[in-house]
Amino acid sequence: MNMNRKKIAFESALIVLALVAAFLVQLVISHTRPPKMPDFDREDELAEKQVVTTTAPIPKEESWNTQQVAEVSNIPAIFNPHVSSLGIEPDWTSLDVYQEKITKKAFREMLTKVYVKGEFWRRWFYFSDKHVDILTSAGDLSQSYRLHFKIDDGVSSMDTAPRYWRSKEQLNELGDLDSDLQPLKGIRIVIDPGHIGGAYAQMEERNFILSEEFPPVQEGNMTMIVAEMLQRQLETLGAKVSLTRVSNAPVNPNEVEDYLPYAQSKLEQNGAIRSQMTVTKEAERLFYRNGEIRARADEVNRVMKPDVVLCVHFNASAQPDPDTPILEDNEHFHVLVNGAYTESELAHDDERYQCVLRILQEIHTEELRLAKHLVDSFVEETQLPAYEYNYNSKRAVNLGDSPFIWGRNLLANRIFTCPVIFLEPYLMNGADSFYRMQAGGYQGLRFVNGKLRPSIYKEYTDAVVKGLVSYYTIEDDSVVEVIESAQGLDAELRSAEVEQVEANHSPEEEVQ
Numbered sequence: 454m455n456m457n458r459k460k461i462a463f464e465s466a467l468i469v470l471a472l473v474a475a476f477l478v479q480l481v482i483s484h485t486r487p488p489k490m491p492d493f494d495r496e497d498e499l500a501e502k503q504v505v506t507t508t509a510p511i512p513k514e515e516s517w518n519t520q521q522v523a524e525v526s527n528i529p530a531i532f533n534p535h536v537s538s539l540g541i542e543p544d545w546t547s548l549d550v551y552q553e554k555i556t557k558k559a560f561r562e563m564l565t566k567v568y569v570k571g572e573f574w575r576r577w578f579y580f581s582d583k584h585v586d587i588l589t590s591a592g593d594l595s596q597s598y599r600l601h602f603k604i605d606d607g608v609s610s611m612d613t614a615p616r617y618w619r620s621k622e623q624l625n626e627l628g629d630l631d632s633d634l635q636p637l638k639g640i641r642i643v644i645d646p647g648h649i650g651g652a653y654a655q656m657e658e659r660n661f662i663l664s665e666e667f668p669p670v671q672e673g674n675m676t677m678i679v680a681e682m683l684q685r686q687l688e689t690l691g692a693k694v695s696l697t698r699v700s701n702a703p704v705n706p707n708e709v710e711d712y713l714p715y716a717q718s719k720l721e722q723n724g725a726i727r728s729q730m731t732v733t734k735e736a737e738r739l740f741y742r743n744g745e746i747r748a749r750a751d752e753v754n755r756v757m758k759p760d761v762v763l764c765v766h767f768n769a770s771a772q773p774d775p776d777t778p779i780l781e782d783n784e785h786f787h788v789l790v791n792g793a794y795t796e797s798e799l800a801h802d803d804e805r806y807q808c809v810l811r812i813l814q815e816i817h818t819e820e821l822r823l824a825k826h827l828v829d830s831f832v833e834e835t836q837l838p839a840y841e842y843n844y845n846s847k848r849a850v851n852l853g854d855s856p857f858i859w860g861r862n863l864l865a866n867r868i869f870t871c872p873v874i875f876l877e878p879y880l881m882n883g884a885d886s887f888y889r890m891q892a893g894g895y896q897g898l899r900f901v902n903g904k905l906r907p908s909i910y911k912e913y914t915d916a917v918v919k920g921l922v923s924y925y926t927i928e929d930d931s932v933v934e935v936i937e938s939a940q941g942l943d944a945e946l947r948s949a950e951v952e953q954v955e956a957n958h959s960p961e962e963e964v965q
Protein backbone atom coordinates (compact mmCIF):
# COMPACT_ATOMS: atom_id res chain seq x y z
CA MET A 454 0.00 0.00 0.00
CA ASN A 455 2.71 2.37 1.12
CA MET A 456 4.87 1.26 -1.80
CA ASN A 457 1.98 1.91 -4.18
CA ARG A 458 1.45 5.41 -2.83
CA LYS A 459 5.15 6.14 -3.16
CA LYS A 460 5.07 4.87 -6.76
CA ILE A 461 2.08 7.12 -7.62
CA ALA A 462 3.77 10.12 -6.01
CA PHE A 463 6.94 9.40 -7.96
CA GLU A 464 5.06 9.05 -11.26
CA SER A 465 3.11 12.27 -10.59
CA ALA A 466 6.36 14.10 -9.94
CA LEU A 467 7.74 12.77 -13.23
CA ILE A 468 4.66 14.01 -15.14
CA VAL A 469 4.92 17.46 -13.55
CA LEU A 470 8.62 17.56 -14.42
CA ALA A 471 7.89 16.58 -18.02
CA LEU A 472 5.23 19.33 -18.30
CA VAL A 473 7.61 21.92 -16.88
CA ALA A 474 10.32 20.79 -19.31
CA ALA A 475 7.91 21.00 -22.25
CA PHE A 476 6.85 24.50 -21.16
CA LEU A 477 10.48 25.61 -20.94
CA VAL A 478 11.31 24.20 -24.38
CA GLN A 479 8.25 25.98 -25.81
CA LEU A 480 9.38 29.23 -24.19
CA VAL A 481 12.87 28.92 -25.67
CA ILE A 482 11.43 28.19 -29.15
CA SER A 483 9.08 31.15 -29.05
CA HIS A 484 11.93 33.44 -28.10
CA THR A 485 14.29 32.18 -30.76
CA ARG A 486 11.71 32.63 -33.59
CA PRO A 487 12.41 35.58 -35.89
CA PRO A 488 10.40 38.66 -34.97
CA LYS A 489 7.06 38.98 -36.78
CA MET A 490 7.13 41.20 -39.85
CA PRO A 491 4.86 44.19 -39.73
CA ASP A 492 1.44 43.26 -41.05
CA PHE A 493 0.90 44.64 -44.53
CA ASP A 494 -2.62 43.21 -44.82
CA ARG A 495 -1.53 41.59 -48.03
CA GLU A 496 -1.75 38.01 -46.83
CA ASP A 497 -5.04 38.51 -45.04
CA GLU A 498 -6.38 40.25 -48.05
CA LEU A 499 -5.37 37.35 -50.27
CA ALA A 500 -6.78 34.79 -47.88
CA GLU A 501 -10.02 36.70 -47.80
CA LYS A 502 -10.16 36.97 -51.57
CA GLN A 503 -9.80 33.27 -51.94
CA VAL A 504 -12.61 32.40 -49.58
CA VAL A 505 -15.23 30.60 -51.55
CA THR A 506 -18.72 30.29 -50.24
CA THR A 507 -20.19 26.91 -50.77
CA THR A 508 -23.04 25.41 -48.86
CA ALA A 509 -21.83 21.87 -49.14
CA PRO A 510 -18.61 20.10 -50.08
CA ILE A 511 -18.49 19.26 -53.73
CA PRO A 512 -17.41 15.71 -54.49
CA LYS A 513 -14.14 15.41 -56.34
CA GLU A 514 -14.31 13.66 -59.65
CA GLU A 515 -10.93 12.63 -60.92
CA SER A 516 -12.10 11.08 -64.15
CA TRP A 517 -11.68 14.23 -66.10
CA ASN A 518 -8.73 16.47 -66.70
CA THR A 519 -8.07 19.99 -65.46
CA GLN A 520 -4.71 20.54 -67.04
CA GLN A 521 -5.86 23.22 -69.43
CA VAL A 522 -5.94 25.76 -66.66
CA ALA A 523 -2.38 26.76 -65.98
CA GLU A 524 -1.07 27.44 -62.52
CA VAL A 525 -2.50 30.93 -62.20
CA SER A 526 0.35 32.48 -60.30
CA ASN A 527 2.88 31.28 -62.90
CA ILE A 528 3.04 33.90 -65.59
CA PRO A 529 4.79 32.62 -68.72
CA ALA A 530 8.17 34.34 -69.13
CA ILE A 531 7.63 35.16 -72.78
CA PHE A 532 4.67 35.53 -75.08
CA ASN A 533 3.90 32.50 -77.24
CA PRO A 534 2.11 33.55 -80.46
CA HIS A 535 0.65 30.05 -80.88
CA VAL A 536 -1.55 30.26 -77.78
CA SER A 537 -3.92 32.89 -76.38
CA SER A 538 -2.64 35.53 -73.95
CA LEU A 539 -1.18 33.83 -70.86
CA GLY A 540 -2.25 30.47 -72.30
CA ILE A 541 -0.15 27.32 -72.24
CA GLU A 542 0.27 24.53 -74.78
CA PRO A 543 -2.50 21.99 -74.11
CA ASP A 544 -1.98 18.29 -73.49
CA TRP A 545 -3.97 16.74 -76.31
CA THR A 546 -3.61 13.22 -74.94
CA SER A 547 -5.99 14.32 -72.19
CA LEU A 548 -8.70 13.92 -74.86
CA ASP A 549 -8.10 10.16 -74.91
CA VAL A 550 -11.06 9.65 -72.56
CA TYR A 551 -13.34 10.95 -75.32
CA GLN A 552 -12.34 8.35 -77.90
CA GLU A 553 -15.41 6.91 -79.62
CA LYS A 554 -17.79 9.04 -77.55
CA ILE A 555 -19.21 11.27 -80.25
CA THR A 556 -20.49 10.60 -83.76
CA LYS A 557 -18.91 12.25 -86.75
CA LYS A 558 -22.20 13.96 -87.55
CA ALA A 559 -22.54 15.48 -84.07
CA PHE A 560 -18.91 16.60 -83.97
CA ARG A 561 -19.00 18.18 -87.39
CA GLU A 562 -22.32 19.93 -86.87
CA MET A 563 -21.12 21.53 -83.64
CA LEU A 564 -17.83 22.56 -85.20
CA THR A 565 -19.32 24.11 -88.31
CA LYS A 566 -22.59 25.54 -87.02
CA VAL A 567 -21.71 26.78 -83.56
CA TYR A 568 -17.98 27.15 -83.08
CA VAL A 569 -16.68 28.16 -86.49
CA LYS A 570 -18.27 30.46 -89.06
CA GLY A 571 -16.70 29.96 -92.44
CA GLU A 572 -14.44 27.32 -93.85
CA PHE A 573 -11.14 28.08 -92.13
CA TRP A 574 -11.55 25.08 -89.81
CA ARG A 575 -10.39 22.98 -92.76
CA ARG A 576 -6.85 24.10 -92.05
CA TRP A 577 -6.92 22.30 -88.69
CA PHE A 578 -9.46 19.46 -88.95
CA TYR A 579 -9.14 16.56 -91.42
CA PHE A 580 -12.20 14.30 -91.40
CA SER A 581 -12.44 10.73 -92.59
CA ASP A 582 -15.42 8.42 -92.01
CA LYS A 583 -14.11 6.96 -88.78
CA HIS A 584 -11.97 9.68 -87.31
CA VAL A 585 -10.80 13.25 -87.48
CA ASP A 586 -7.16 14.34 -87.38
CA ILE A 587 -6.78 17.63 -85.56
CA LEU A 588 -3.58 19.61 -85.99
CA THR A 589 -2.24 20.20 -82.51
CA SER A 590 0.57 22.66 -83.01
CA ALA A 591 0.53 25.84 -85.05
CA GLY A 592 4.30 25.83 -84.68
CA ASP A 593 4.67 22.34 -86.17
CA LEU A 594 1.98 21.39 -88.67
CA SER A 595 3.17 17.79 -88.83
CA GLN A 596 1.71 17.08 -85.39
CA SER A 597 -1.88 15.94 -85.03
CA TYR A 598 -4.26 14.18 -82.70
CA ARG A 599 -6.56 11.45 -84.01
CA LEU A 600 -10.02 11.28 -82.51
CA HIS A 601 -12.07 8.20 -83.37
CA PHE A 602 -15.81 8.64 -83.76
CA LYS A 603 -18.58 6.67 -82.15
CA ILE A 604 -20.51 4.54 -84.60
CA ASP A 605 -23.82 6.23 -85.33
CA ASP A 606 -26.24 3.77 -83.74
CA GLY A 607 -29.04 6.30 -83.42
CA VAL A 608 -28.51 6.58 -79.66
CA SER A 609 -27.61 10.04 -78.46
CA SER A 610 -24.16 10.21 -76.97
CA MET A 611 -25.34 12.98 -74.68
CA ASP A 612 -24.34 12.38 -71.07
CA THR A 613 -21.74 9.72 -71.80
CA ALA A 614 -18.77 12.05 -72.04
CA PRO A 615 -16.48 12.39 -69.01
CA ARG A 616 -17.06 15.79 -67.41
CA TYR A 617 -17.59 17.26 -63.97
CA TRP A 618 -20.87 19.05 -64.74
CA ARG A 619 -24.24 17.35 -65.02
CA SER A 620 -26.99 17.94 -67.54
CA LYS A 621 -30.56 18.53 -66.49
CA GLU A 622 -31.35 14.89 -67.36
CA GLN A 623 -28.49 13.60 -65.20
CA LEU A 624 -29.68 15.74 -62.29
CA ASN A 625 -33.19 14.41 -62.76
CA GLU A 626 -31.93 10.84 -62.78
CA LEU A 627 -30.21 11.47 -59.48
CA GLY A 628 -33.63 12.45 -58.20
CA ASP A 629 -32.29 15.72 -56.91
CA LEU A 630 -34.76 17.96 -58.68
CA ASP A 631 -37.94 16.48 -57.28
CA SER A 632 -38.93 18.80 -54.52
CA ASP A 633 -41.69 21.38 -54.93
CA LEU A 634 -40.21 23.57 -52.23
CA GLN A 635 -36.68 23.22 -53.48
CA PRO A 636 -36.90 22.92 -57.26
CA LEU A 637 -33.13 23.49 -57.62
CA LYS A 638 -32.15 20.99 -54.98
CA GLY A 639 -28.67 19.61 -55.49
CA ILE A 640 -27.73 21.66 -58.55
CA ARG A 641 -24.30 23.28 -58.30
CA ILE A 642 -24.34 26.83 -59.58
CA VAL A 643 -21.43 29.23 -59.80
CA ILE A 644 -22.20 32.92 -60.13
CA ASP A 645 -19.40 34.93 -61.69
CA PRO A 646 -19.87 38.61 -60.84
CA GLY A 647 -18.30 40.15 -63.95
CA HIS A 648 -15.23 42.39 -63.52
CA ILE A 649 -13.69 43.49 -60.22
CA GLY A 650 -15.25 46.85 -59.37
CA GLY A 651 -14.31 49.06 -56.42
CA ALA A 652 -10.82 50.51 -56.67
CA TYR A 653 -10.28 48.68 -59.96
CA ALA A 654 -13.36 49.99 -61.81
CA GLN A 655 -11.46 52.78 -63.52
CA MET A 656 -8.52 50.60 -64.57
CA GLU A 657 -10.84 47.97 -66.02
CA GLU A 658 -12.89 50.68 -67.78
CA ARG A 659 -16.16 49.66 -66.17
CA ASN A 660 -16.81 53.03 -64.60
CA PHE A 661 -19.40 55.22 -66.31
CA ILE A 662 -19.49 58.87 -65.26
CA LEU A 663 -22.32 60.94 -66.71
CA SER A 664 -21.48 64.16 -64.88
CA GLU A 665 -20.23 65.44 -61.54
CA GLU A 666 -23.82 65.46 -60.38
CA PHE A 667 -23.95 61.65 -60.16
CA PRO A 668 -21.68 59.07 -58.58
CA PRO A 669 -19.99 56.79 -61.13
CA VAL A 670 -21.79 53.64 -62.22
CA GLN A 671 -19.36 50.75 -61.66
CA GLU A 672 -20.21 47.47 -63.31
CA GLY A 673 -18.16 45.27 -60.96
CA ASN A 674 -19.96 46.65 -57.90
CA MET A 675 -23.38 46.09 -59.42
CA THR A 676 -22.66 42.54 -60.58
CA MET A 677 -21.56 41.77 -57.01
CA ILE A 678 -24.88 43.05 -55.62
CA VAL A 679 -26.81 40.87 -58.07
CA ALA A 680 -24.57 37.86 -57.37
CA GLU A 681 -25.20 38.08 -53.63
CA MET A 682 -28.96 38.43 -54.12
CA LEU A 683 -28.91 35.47 -56.51
CA GLN A 684 -26.93 33.37 -54.08
CA ARG A 685 -29.48 33.92 -51.31
CA GLN A 686 -32.47 33.15 -53.51
CA LEU A 687 -30.98 30.15 -55.28
CA GLU A 688 -29.83 28.60 -52.02
CA THR A 689 -33.35 28.98 -50.65
CA LEU A 690 -34.49 26.97 -53.65
CA GLY A 691 -32.01 24.22 -52.81
CA ALA A 692 -29.07 25.03 -55.11
CA LYS A 693 -25.46 24.87 -53.96
CA VAL A 694 -24.12 28.25 -54.93
CA SER A 695 -20.56 29.55 -55.08
CA LEU A 696 -19.32 32.96 -56.19
CA THR A 697 -16.06 33.39 -58.10
CA ARG A 698 -15.34 36.48 -56.00
CA VAL A 699 -16.85 37.62 -52.73
CA SER A 700 -15.78 41.26 -52.66
CA ASN A 701 -14.84 44.05 -55.05
CA ALA A 702 -11.24 42.88 -55.14
CA PRO A 703 -9.30 40.67 -57.54
CA VAL A 704 -9.05 36.90 -57.17
CA ASN A 705 -5.84 37.06 -59.21
CA PRO A 706 -2.93 36.61 -56.75
CA ASN A 707 -0.55 38.58 -59.01
CA GLU A 708 0.02 42.34 -59.30
CA VAL A 709 0.02 44.49 -62.45
CA GLU A 710 3.84 44.75 -62.24
CA ASP A 711 4.17 40.97 -62.43
CA TYR A 712 2.83 41.11 -65.98
CA LEU A 713 5.25 43.75 -67.28
CA PRO A 714 7.86 41.33 -68.73
CA TYR A 715 5.16 39.27 -70.49
CA ALA A 716 3.46 42.44 -71.75
CA GLN A 717 6.78 43.71 -73.08
CA SER A 718 7.41 40.38 -74.84
CA LYS A 719 3.90 40.29 -76.33
CA LEU A 720 4.03 43.83 -77.70
CA GLU A 721 7.56 43.34 -79.02
CA GLN A 722 6.52 40.24 -80.95
CA ASN A 723 3.46 42.04 -82.28
CA GLY A 724 5.59 45.05 -83.18
CA ALA A 725 3.30 47.23 -81.09
CA ILE A 726 5.50 48.95 -78.52
CA ARG A 727 5.05 52.66 -78.74
CA SER A 728 5.94 53.71 -75.21
CA GLN A 729 6.30 52.47 -71.68
CA MET A 730 2.66 53.54 -71.31
CA THR A 731 1.51 50.93 -73.84
CA VAL A 732 3.42 48.24 -71.94
CA THR A 733 1.83 49.31 -68.65
CA LYS A 734 -1.63 49.37 -70.22
CA GLU A 735 -1.08 45.88 -71.61
CA ALA A 736 0.13 44.63 -68.21
CA GLU A 737 -3.00 46.10 -66.63
CA ARG A 738 -5.24 44.31 -69.13
CA LEU A 739 -3.39 41.06 -68.52
CA PHE A 740 -3.89 41.56 -64.79
CA TYR A 741 -7.56 42.51 -64.62
CA ARG A 742 -8.85 40.54 -67.58
CA ASN A 743 -6.79 37.51 -68.66
CA GLY A 744 -5.06 36.88 -65.33
CA GLU A 745 -8.22 37.51 -63.34
CA ILE A 746 -10.43 35.27 -65.45
CA ARG A 747 -7.80 32.53 -65.44
CA ALA A 748 -7.61 32.70 -61.65
CA ARG A 749 -11.39 32.35 -61.46
CA ALA A 750 -11.35 29.48 -63.98
CA ASP A 751 -8.84 27.68 -61.83
CA GLU A 752 -11.26 27.80 -58.87
CA VAL A 753 -14.25 26.89 -61.04
CA ASN A 754 -12.65 23.90 -62.77
CA ARG A 755 -10.59 22.47 -59.92
CA VAL A 756 -12.65 23.25 -56.83
CA MET A 757 -16.23 24.33 -57.54
CA LYS A 758 -17.00 21.98 -60.49
CA PRO A 759 -20.45 23.43 -61.07
CA ASP A 760 -23.27 22.24 -63.31
CA VAL A 761 -23.49 25.73 -64.76
CA VAL A 762 -21.75 29.12 -64.47
CA LEU A 763 -23.77 32.30 -64.80
CA CYS A 764 -21.63 35.30 -65.75
CA VAL A 765 -23.44 38.36 -64.46
CA HIS A 766 -22.81 41.56 -66.42
CA PHE A 767 -24.37 44.90 -67.26
CA ASN A 768 -23.87 46.14 -70.77
CA ALA A 769 -22.81 49.57 -72.03
CA SER A 770 -22.83 51.13 -75.45
CA ALA A 771 -19.93 52.99 -76.99
CA GLN A 772 -19.93 56.73 -76.39
CA PRO A 773 -19.79 58.79 -79.61
CA ASP A 774 -17.62 61.32 -77.77
CA PRO A 775 -16.08 60.11 -74.49
CA ASP A 776 -15.53 63.72 -73.34
CA THR A 777 -19.25 64.52 -73.38
CA PRO A 778 -21.03 61.40 -72.11
CA ILE A 779 -24.65 60.99 -73.12
CA LEU A 780 -27.38 58.52 -72.26
CA GLU A 781 -28.53 56.01 -74.83
CA ASP A 782 -32.27 55.67 -75.43
CA ASN A 783 -32.28 52.23 -77.01
CA GLU A 784 -31.50 49.71 -74.33
CA HIS A 785 -31.33 46.00 -74.95
CA PHE A 786 -30.51 42.53 -73.69
CA HIS A 787 -28.71 39.46 -74.99
CA VAL A 788 -27.28 36.18 -73.80
CA LEU A 789 -23.90 34.84 -74.87
CA VAL A 790 -22.63 31.28 -75.05
CA ASN A 791 -19.32 30.06 -76.43
CA GLY A 792 -19.10 30.01 -80.22
CA ALA A 793 -17.91 31.79 -83.38
CA TYR A 794 -14.14 31.38 -82.98
CA THR A 795 -12.34 33.68 -85.37
CA GLU A 796 -9.64 32.46 -87.71
CA SER A 797 -6.83 33.71 -85.49
CA GLU A 798 -8.48 32.31 -82.35
CA LEU A 799 -8.82 28.83 -83.86
CA ALA A 800 -5.16 29.05 -84.88
CA HIS A 801 -4.21 29.20 -81.18
CA ASP A 802 -3.42 25.69 -79.95
CA ASP A 803 -5.10 26.19 -76.58
CA GLU A 804 -8.26 27.73 -78.04
CA ARG A 805 -8.57 24.95 -80.61
CA TYR A 806 -8.16 22.40 -77.84
CA GLN A 807 -10.79 24.10 -75.70
CA CYS A 808 -13.18 24.28 -78.65
CA VAL A 809 -12.75 20.53 -79.19
CA LEU A 810 -13.19 19.85 -75.48
CA ARG A 811 -16.48 21.78 -75.46
CA ILE A 812 -17.67 19.80 -78.48
CA LEU A 813 -16.72 16.49 -76.85
CA GLN A 814 -18.50 17.38 -73.61
CA GLU A 815 -21.56 18.50 -75.58
CA ILE A 816 -21.64 21.67 -73.58
CA HIS A 817 -23.45 23.70 -76.21
CA THR A 818 -26.64 21.65 -76.09
CA GLU A 819 -27.00 22.33 -72.38
CA GLU A 820 -26.10 26.01 -72.75
CA LEU A 821 -28.62 26.60 -75.51
CA ARG A 822 -31.51 24.94 -73.71
CA LEU A 823 -30.92 26.93 -70.54
CA ALA A 824 -30.31 30.14 -72.48
CA LYS A 825 -33.76 29.88 -74.05
CA HIS A 826 -35.46 29.74 -70.67
CA LEU A 827 -33.40 32.65 -69.38
CA VAL A 828 -34.27 34.72 -72.43
CA ASP A 829 -37.98 34.09 -71.88
CA SER A 830 -37.82 35.15 -68.26
CA PHE A 831 -35.71 38.24 -69.00
CA VAL A 832 -38.10 39.34 -71.71
CA GLU A 833 -40.98 38.94 -69.29
CA GLU A 834 -39.31 40.71 -66.37
CA THR A 835 -37.46 43.50 -68.18
CA GLN A 836 -39.27 43.92 -71.52
CA LEU A 837 -35.91 44.78 -73.04
CA PRO A 838 -35.60 44.20 -76.79
CA ALA A 839 -32.86 42.01 -78.27
CA TYR A 840 -29.40 43.29 -79.00
CA GLU A 841 -28.65 41.90 -82.41
CA TYR A 842 -25.10 41.72 -83.67
CA ASN A 843 -24.54 42.15 -87.32
CA TYR A 844 -25.59 38.78 -88.73
CA ASN A 845 -22.49 38.84 -90.92
CA SER A 846 -20.19 39.44 -87.98
CA LYS A 847 -17.22 37.11 -87.98
CA ARG A 848 -17.07 36.94 -84.21
CA ALA A 849 -20.72 36.43 -83.32
CA VAL A 850 -23.11 33.70 -84.44
CA ASN A 851 -26.85 33.81 -83.91
CA LEU A 852 -28.05 30.67 -82.15
CA GLY A 853 -31.20 28.79 -81.24
CA ASP A 854 -33.34 30.76 -83.67
CA SER A 855 -33.54 33.55 -81.10
CA PRO A 856 -32.47 37.15 -81.71
CA PHE A 857 -31.39 37.23 -78.04
CA ILE A 858 -28.92 34.32 -78.11
CA TRP A 859 -25.44 34.71 -79.59
CA GLY A 860 -22.29 32.68 -79.68
CA ARG A 861 -19.03 34.52 -79.04
CA ASN A 862 -15.65 33.27 -77.98
CA LEU A 863 -14.84 35.04 -74.72
CA LEU A 864 -12.14 33.89 -72.33
CA ALA A 865 -14.55 33.02 -69.51
CA ASN A 866 -17.07 31.15 -71.62
CA ARG A 867 -14.23 29.18 -73.18
CA ILE A 868 -12.14 28.16 -70.18
CA PHE A 869 -14.83 27.47 -67.57
CA THR A 870 -15.21 23.84 -68.71
CA CYS A 871 -18.95 23.55 -68.19
CA PRO A 872 -22.07 25.27 -69.52
CA VAL A 873 -21.56 29.02 -69.22
CA ILE A 874 -24.21 31.67 -69.76
CA PHE A 875 -23.22 35.32 -70.09
CA LEU A 876 -26.03 37.69 -69.24
CA GLU A 877 -25.89 41.16 -70.78
CA PRO A 878 -29.01 43.12 -69.81
CA TYR A 879 -29.39 46.91 -69.37
CA LEU A 880 -26.99 49.66 -70.39
CA MET A 881 -24.91 51.41 -67.77
CA ASN A 882 -25.31 54.47 -69.95
CA GLY A 883 -28.95 53.70 -70.74
CA ALA A 884 -31.48 56.53 -70.42
CA ASP A 885 -33.68 54.40 -68.18
CA SER A 886 -31.21 52.04 -66.50
CA PHE A 887 -28.79 54.79 -65.49
CA TYR A 888 -31.38 56.34 -63.15
CA ARG A 889 -32.40 52.93 -61.86
CA MET A 890 -28.75 52.22 -61.07
CA GLN A 891 -28.54 55.58 -59.31
CA ALA A 892 -31.60 54.60 -57.25
CA GLY A 893 -29.66 51.54 -56.05
CA GLY A 894 -31.18 48.61 -54.19
CA TYR A 895 -34.45 48.94 -52.26
CA GLN A 896 -37.28 46.80 -50.99
CA GLY A 897 -40.62 46.63 -52.78
CA LEU A 898 -41.63 49.09 -55.49
CA ARG A 899 -40.68 52.72 -56.05
CA PHE A 900 -41.31 55.39 -58.63
CA VAL A 901 -38.14 55.61 -60.69
CA ASN A 902 -38.11 57.44 -64.00
CA GLY A 903 -41.88 57.86 -63.77
CA LYS A 904 -42.65 54.16 -63.30
CA LEU A 905 -43.50 52.10 -60.23
CA ARG A 906 -40.94 49.30 -60.27
CA PRO A 907 -38.64 47.04 -58.26
CA SER A 908 -34.94 47.87 -58.02
CA ILE A 909 -32.93 47.01 -61.10
CA TYR A 910 -31.04 44.40 -59.06
CA LYS A 911 -34.25 42.76 -57.89
CA GLU A 912 -35.59 42.65 -61.44
CA TYR A 913 -32.31 41.11 -62.68
CA THR A 914 -32.31 38.53 -59.89
CA ASP A 915 -35.96 37.58 -60.43
CA ALA A 916 -35.37 37.05 -64.14
CA VAL A 917 -32.43 34.70 -63.52
CA VAL A 918 -34.19 32.75 -60.79
CA LYS A 919 -37.38 32.30 -62.83
CA GLY A 920 -35.41 31.21 -65.88
CA LEU A 921 -33.45 28.62 -63.89
CA VAL A 922 -36.52 27.22 -62.15
CA SER A 923 -38.36 27.05 -65.45
CA TYR A 924 -35.53 25.17 -67.14
CA TYR A 925 -34.87 22.67 -64.40
CA THR A 926 -38.50 21.91 -63.58
CA ILE A 927 -40.10 21.59 -66.99
CA GLU A 928 -40.20 17.86 -67.56
CA ASP A 929 -40.21 17.50 -71.29
CA ASP A 930 -37.83 20.10 -72.57
CA SER A 931 -37.16 18.66 -75.98
CA VAL A 932 -33.53 18.63 -76.95
CA VAL A 933 -32.81 21.58 -79.18
CA GLU A 934 -31.75 20.48 -82.60
CA VAL A 935 -28.31 21.76 -83.42
CA ILE A 936 -29.63 22.58 -86.83
CA GLU A 937 -31.60 25.42 -85.25
CA SER A 938 -28.28 26.94 -84.42
CA ALA A 939 -27.50 27.34 -88.06
CA GLN A 940 -29.59 30.47 -88.46
CA GLY A 941 -26.63 32.79 -88.30
CA LEU A 942 -24.65 30.65 -90.68
CA ASP A 943 -27.46 30.70 -93.22
CA ALA A 944 -27.62 34.44 -92.99
CA GLU A 945 -23.90 34.54 -93.52
CA LEU A 946 -24.07 32.28 -96.54
CA ARG A 947 -26.75 34.44 -98.10
CA SER A 948 -24.33 37.34 -98.25
CA ALA A 949 -21.08 35.55 -97.74
CA GLU A 950 -18.76 38.14 -99.09
CA VAL A 951 -19.95 41.05 -97.01
CA GLU A 952 -16.92 41.92 -94.98
CA GLN A 953 -18.13 43.83 -92.00
CA VAL A 954 -16.44 45.02 -88.91
CA GLU A 955 -18.71 45.06 -85.87
CA ALA A 956 -20.78 48.21 -85.71
CA ASN A 957 -19.30 50.74 -83.33
CA HIS A 958 -22.37 50.27 -81.18
CA SER A 959 -20.76 47.20 -79.78
CA PRO A 960 -21.25 45.66 -76.38
CA GLU A 961 -18.34 45.05 -74.14
CA GLU A 962 -15.11 44.13 -75.75
CA GLU A 963 -14.57 41.13 -73.57
CA VAL A 964 -12.67 39.12 -76.08
CA GLN A 965 -9.06 38.86 -75.22
Ligand SMILES: [Zn+2]
Nearest residue numbers: 647766767961
Ligand atom coordinates in the same frame (compact mmCIF):
# COMPACT_ATOMS: atom_id res chain seq x y z
ZN1 LIG B 1 -19.25 43.21 -68.24
